[in-house]
Amino acid sequence: MSRREERASAVFSALADPTRRRVLTELAARAPATATQLTGAVAVTRQAVTKHLQSLEAAGLVAPTREGREVRYELTPGPLQDAVGWIDDVGVRWDRRLARLRRQLGAG
Amino acid sequence: MSESVDREVDLDAPPDEVWPAITDPARLGAWLDADVELDVRPGGEGRFTFPDGEVRHALVHEVDPGRELSFSWWRPVTGASDPSTVTFTLVPVDGGTVLRVREVRAAVLRAAA
16 A cells, blocks of 8 residues: 555544544544543543544544643644534535425425 | 545435436525536536535536436635535335435545645
């Protein structure tokens, strides 16, 4: 696999898991956060959250900063923040469109 | 290797009534809330203009009458062009139709480049 394909594959894996997407959404809402803080928000164990954060870091989607004994995570700027927003925005748009379609067909 | 959004809706009309609502540009525009020009044939071109002024160009891929329509669309602005592929699938159910919509974006590949 080329380097580019490896990176794309890592990002795809990161986004494919719903818990990892949830972690990303949480970080988008209130970055930076520690693994402990994130565990409160996503219903899996702290150990699982830590593994997810490691995958996300390996994919270049989150970055850690150490504050004393604590490690906080935040989203890396750019493409991935855009991606999480895209999924939500496009979902809302289709919900609205399909609601209009139902009304328009129902009236026919 | 892309993100996708999936939605589906139950419609009381059968597929042969739903199909024109998807493929006739004026009717498609009525529920997309856009001005639509679309040549509904494989390789056909299209243009969507949204109320906020956003314009997208489109290219039609598959046309399976009464069953499936797919096209890609993108904003023709240098550096902001971001294609995604939209697929409408019509499934007949009991006198009505389940319409499934999937929009898939390929930006993840480019973002990782």
